[in-house]
Amino acid sequence: MEINGKTRLCGLIGNPVEHTLSPLIHNTLAEKMGNNLVYLPFPVEEKHLEDAVAGAFGLNILGLNVTVPYKSAVMPYLTEIDKLADEIGAVNTLVRSEEGYAGFNTDMPGLFRAMQSDGVKIDGESVIILGAGGAARAVAFLCASKGAKEIFLLNRSIEKANEVAAEVNALYGDKVCAMELNRFRELPKWRYLAIQCTSVGLYPNADAAVIEDEAFYEMIHTGYDLIYRPEETRFMKLVKKAGGAAYNGLKMLLYQGIIAYELWNGVAVSEEAASEILDLLKEKVSVS
Numbered sequence: 001m002e003i004n005g006k007t008r009l010c011g012l013i014g015n016p017v018e019h020t021l022s023p024l025i026h027n028t029l030a031e032k033m034g035n036n037l038v039y040l041p042f043p044v045e046e047k048h049l050e051d052a053v054a055g056a057f058g059l060n061i062l063g064l065n066v067t068v069p070y071k072s073a074v075m076p077y078l079t080e081i082d083k084l085a086d087e088i089g090a091v092n093t094l095v096r097s098e099e100g101y102a103g104f105n106t107d108m109p110g111l112f113r114a115m116q117s118d119g120v121k122i123d124g125e126s127v128i129i130l131g132a133g134g135a136a137r138a139v140a141f142l143c144a145s146k147g148a149k150e151i152f153l154l155n156r157s158i159e160k161a162n163e164v165a166a167e168v169n170a171l172y173g174d175k176v177c178a179m180e181l182n183r184f185r186e187l188p189k190w191r192y193l194a195i196q197c198t199s200v201g202l203y204p205n206a207d208a209a210v211i212e213d214e215a216f217y218e219m220i221h222t223g224y225d226l227i228y229r230p231e232e233t234r235f236m237k238l239v240k241k242a243g244g245a246a247y248n249g250l251k252m253l254l255y256q257g258i259i260a261y262e263l264w265n266g267v268a269v270s271e272e273a274a275s276e277i278l279d280l281l282k283e284k285v286s287v288s
């Protein structure tokens with residue numbers, strides 16, 4: 001692509017950002033779709049976060065993604081926050097307006113689009129969410145808003161699980177039941193969609209799963225792990241061994257990026273382009 005006087009800039013702020021796959025997603029999309037745009041990572045120190053947002057606006061940067069640890073911390077520096085991002089309490093995409101940046105959350109719509117593309121539904125399902133961190137919190141809102149029948153949210157520290165359950169239940173009724181992780185044997189013996197939102201099993205600790213007991217996996221018809229490094233996590237292996245279907249978080253990463261790209265450029269990315277980029281991401285993850 002030729003960089004010229006009309007080239008727009010988008011990027012990622014966070015710390016660290018060295019291992020991000022987002023430049024691959026956005027720069028490939030720009031090339032494929034013929035948008036004159038470049039995407040770069042920007043490592044930002046906490047004390048410079050406000051300056052980074054103001055500086056990006058001053059430099060006419062079109063949009064930014066925001067990653068850990070700033071998804072909530074960035075919110076006071078925005079001129080507008082989308083309803084879903086506000087509800088979840090986390091922003092991962094900034095879209096430039098006349099006055100400043102509007103904040104969106106594309107992680108959850110990204111996961112939803114990934115699940116739809118894999119033929120996994122939430123509506124009417126009994127769901128187990130493993131974890132109560134930033135990702136699990138957003139997944140709990142997603143599942144409640146997309147019609148899950150009931151949600152069991154299991155976490156090592158019960159206090160965090162209780163907090164998330166209380167926040168979601170305040171908006172959606174008594175959908176979420178918080179449980180301590182090691183009490184999973186008390187779950188009703190139903191068939192569940194399980195969404196793995198802890199950091200257990202993430203590379204380089206790939207031989208770990210947050211629950212090892214094979215009896216747990218007998219209850220899981222579908223397992224979705226938000227982790228994508230390694231490509232097949234131990235959680236996924238255990239789900240498959242017990243006869244369930246298992247998916248990793250790479251498509252979620254892809255679609256959160258695609259939705260951000262669509263917001264910045266006012267375009268719709270085709271499923272054909274999405275699948276080509278997914279292949280590139282798979283290649284990258286398998287060699288890194």
Ligand code: NAP
Pocket residue numbers: 068107130131132133134135136155156157160197198199200202210226227228249250252253254256
């Ligand atoms: P986080 O806020 O740090 O939460 C981490 C969660 O993991 C907490 O629930 C924590 O439990 C649990 N945990 C950590 N170590 C544990 C252990 N040894 N035993 C049991 N539980 C443990 O992280 P996050 O932002 O929610 O991210 C979670 C995972 O999702 C990460 O692996 C991240 O890479 C992945 N993710 C993927 C995407 C994607 O696009 N695919 C997007 C976002 C996140 P406690 O509360 O008890 O500490």
